[in-house]
Amino acid sequence: MTETERILQLRRELHEHNHRYYVLNQPTISDQDFDFLLRELQDLEAKHPELYDENSPTQRVGNDINQQFTQVEHRYPMLSLANTYSREEVQAWYEQVSKGLEGQEFEVCCEMKYDGLSISLTYENGRLVRAVTRGDGVRGDDVTQNVRTIRCIPLQLSEELSAEKMPGGYPENFEIRGEILLPWESFRRLNAEREEAGERLFANPRNAASGTLKSQNSRVVAERGLDAYLYYLLGEELPSDGHYENLMQCARWGFKMSEGMRKCRTLQEVMDCIAYWDEERKNLPVATDGVVLKVNSLRQQQHLGYTAKSPRWAIAYKFKAERVSTPLLEVTYQVGRTGAITPVANMAPVWLAGTTVKRATLNNEDFIRSFDLHIGDYVYVEKGGEIIPKIVGVETSRRSADAEPVKFATHCPECGAELVRYEGEAAHYCPNDAGCPPQIKGRIEHFIARKAMNIMTLGPETVDDYYNRGLIHNIADLYELTPQQITSGNDNRLVSAKKVVKSISDSKEVPFERVVFALGIRFVGETTARLLARHFKDMDTLASASLEELLEVDGVGEVIAESVIRYFHDETNIEILNRLREYGLQMRLSEEQTAGQKETFAGMSVVISGVFTHHSRDEYKAIIERHGGKNVGSISGKTSFVLAGENMGPSKLQKAERLGVKIVSEDEFLAMISDDNSVAEMTENTTKENEVTQSSTANFAAAPQELNLFD
């Protein structure tokens, strides 16, 4: 790969990570890894000034704008902070500041870098009038209603404290900025509740805080217990030229300030402060990820100025991910719905970044081998900004001479079947899908889920109970359940049992495409199920489709096609399907659905390129399918048009121009389909689908939802 290609690739990847982090609140890499990629891009861009792009992630602050809120322009732009993980770079920054100030003396204010999301609060005559997120730095989301529910943010300052009444009082108009966060304790409680409810866990307090603040329901925000620390005062008439001094005044007006702020006069003092907080922050009730260093005098700040993305008068020193070492006691194995086996490290409990850790995923056999893991080994555990702990190394020097290497299980811990490992796959599987309890129960749980058959009167516990009592062995058995069986003669429970039976019966109306999804065919998530349903239109045609026919469906590759074939070649599955048909489940697209399929792009081949703002690439692919079009990978004379986002590859652009293929921008494309109101609904679904496919295909897939690592 050339450096130019690498630059484009990094920009694309970082755009995507930004979207996941700021908008979806579901990062897939750690902050540290993100920062290293960004640094790589910065270095490459410095070598290639000719590739300057004002939209590069190095030039723009990450954007959290969410169209469901009203956007408001910031009075003063809200920027990011330059960051570093190295003390040498802190020193370099310090020297640059000194140079920039032409040898003047200066002070540096050291404060905690809170790991939440930034907020700008505007006060007029002591009254909170507006709260806005950082957004794209120029405009942010107006979240005033939600912020009003955060108790430590004053809604009205005491009149006695105004500048009119006292020196150092608050000015008529000012803006104060800070960080909104979810304290560890609230975060743990929230995740415990979500786990109970079978909902996706938040990766870390920052994502939880951000997801909460962007909730459409202020009551939810109030319940979750957000907190806020303020760290910067802006306005025309401030009490002092000193940043630190201003914040001390803010504390008197009733704002909550960064703990342990300190003014330093020398580089040595700054370094001491960093060293102190690297340890001491572990005792704080909220997540922090570094120390922010700010030149204290506002006059000097102004003199030093800003880059496009961050002030030159400040820098964030970020702490490396916390790491501890603890002995590995035992390796146990979990069996997922698909039979995939996940090895789990059981370790001596150890306190790490806000939680007690005693279990971590070991992913698969290769992962275990790569560390040559032995029982009793001291393993290094890290939580790089993410809440799921991972093992990152082994202290081989502490290994005892008689330690036994970890031998991967040969048999299923649940049913005793011999495990298999398919060619090209990292995971082991229990092949006994018909007789292995977690697989059977897992399939039933998947079948009843909201996005599948939506049988909400049942849940994992009832499924477990019915299974243990021998009432159900597979999904078809559900439709034969009677209220009497469920209550086993206990009349007190008859009412609820009747409800269960009715909701099972109601599910017979669930549309065909969701039935396909509900079957739980490996690798067939919601979007793929929909594509298959719309392509083949009924179950029989789908069941008898050949490999070639399946591959014709765009978005279906070999892995999926083979899995579909395997599913429909299994006699047990066919028996179950026949029973489902008898009970009256939807086995074909409804006429309405067939008629409702849009033909906007019928017969067209479309190439997608670049980075998009409104939907992801996968979502656009699904939209094209849904409108009768076909997605193709490369541009040729037959291509109908190219849907081009930002940063479309230059070679693609040239090729399109040469062949005279039309280029359609994201907005033009959205206008073409604007009569279709189902796009929004599709979008919601595909996001979820991405998760499913990701965790089932990635080699080191950790399947965090299935693992219970925090108890």
Ligand SMILES: NC(=O)c1ccc[n+]([C@@H]2O[C@H](COP(=O)([O-])OP(=O)(O)OC[C@H]3O[C@@H](n4cnc5c(N)ncnc54)[C@H](O)[C@@H]3O)[C@@H](O)[C@H]2O)c1
């Ligand atoms: N994991 C991912 O996929 C992913 C994706 C995008 C961004 N990120 C992370 O987010 C970072 C970029 O986010 P960012 O632009 O918000 O930068 P940042 O978080 O590194 O620093 C700027 C922010 O720090 C906050 N802050 C906390 N305490 C502060 C204080 N005392 N004074 C001033 N500001 C303070 C403010 O909200 C400010 O906006 C990346 O460096 C990366 O670590 C991760």
Ligand SMILES: [Zn+2]
């Ligand atoms: Zn098994």
